[in-house]
Amino acid sequence: AQSVTQPDIHITVSEGASLELRCNYSYGATPYLFWYVQSPGQGLQLLLKYFSGDTLVQGIKGFEAEFKRSQSSFNLRKPSVHWSDAAEYFCAVGGAGGYNKLIFGAGTRLAVHP
Amino acid sequence: DAGITQSPRHKVTETGTPVTLRCHQTENHRYMYWYRQDPGHGLRLIHYSYGVKDTDKGEVSDGYSVSRSKTEDFLLTLESATSSQTSVYFCAISESDSTDTQYFGPGTRLTVL
Numbered sequence: 001a002q003s004v005t006q007p008d009i010h011i012t013v014s015e016g017a018s019l020e021l022r023c024n025y026s027y028g029a030t031p032y033l034f035w036y037v038q039s040p041g042q043g044l045q046l047l048l049k050y051f052s053g054d055t056l057v058q059g060i061k062g063f064e065a066e067f068k069r070s071q072s073s074f075n076l077r078k079p080s081v082h083w084s085d086a087a088e089y090f091c092a093v094g095g096a097g098g099y100n101k102l103i104f105g106a107g108t109r110l111a112v113h114p
Numbered sequence: 115d116a117g118i119t120q121s122p123r124h125k126v127t128e129t130g131t132p133v134t135l136r137c138h139q140t141e142n143h144r145y146m147y148w149y150r151q152d153p154g155h156g157l158r159l160i161h162y163s164y165g166v167k168d169t170d171k172g173e174v175s176d177g178y179s180v181s182r183s184k185t186e187d188f189l190l191t192l193e194s195a196t197s198s199q200t201s202v203y204f205c206a207i208s209e210s211d212s213t214d215t216q217y218f219g220p221g222t223r224l225t226v227l
């Protein structure tokens with residue numbers, strides 16, 4: 001069965017520090033991978049997505065993610081975190097071939113210390 | 115921002131009462147989705163629609179029904195609300211299937227007493 005695991009429920013970093021949020025997926029076919037961000041009291045917003053091609057994907061707000069097929073991972077990174085990045089981050093996997101369901105991970109809540 | 119509205123934004127109801135949540139879009143997207151968000155579970159798909167009158171179940175569909183009579187509206191109904199259905203409900207839309215970007219509404223916070 002398809003699944004997404006985000007091993008870290010909460011992460012705290014200092015402003016200006018680098019960030020890596022982990023995501024592992026289980027999917028039998030070619031995965032379509034997404035990272036979404038949710039600010040408090042808001043809906044979800046797409047940060048970036050990967051379908052094919054270059055395994056390093058650039059997104060909005062200075063985020064990037066790297067697809068590693070051998071590790072079934074799609075980790076999100078940012079070189080220098082800003083206080084406004086405090087939010088909850090969700091990794092998700094979708095697919096082609098008539099599979100119309102996006103599977104989300106449980107999320108990682110990021111806190112940023114000044 | 116994608117034109118997606120949800121109504122109501124907040125609702126408190128009692129166990130056993132029917133509840134209908136509405137999602138309205140102005141983007142003319144084919145696909146519409148209802149998710150629920152609960153701590154520790156992320157977002158879980160309840161039902162989705164791939165066209166007018168075309169719907170299918172998600173992973174947590176028990177106790178929920180949906181209808182889509184127009185492209186722009188997707189209704190989620192709890193026939194007889196239970197406390198376990200207390201949650202935040204999100205509507206999303208996309209032009210294509212799960213390979214496409216989904217755009218999310220602001221959410222509806224439902225409390226069942």
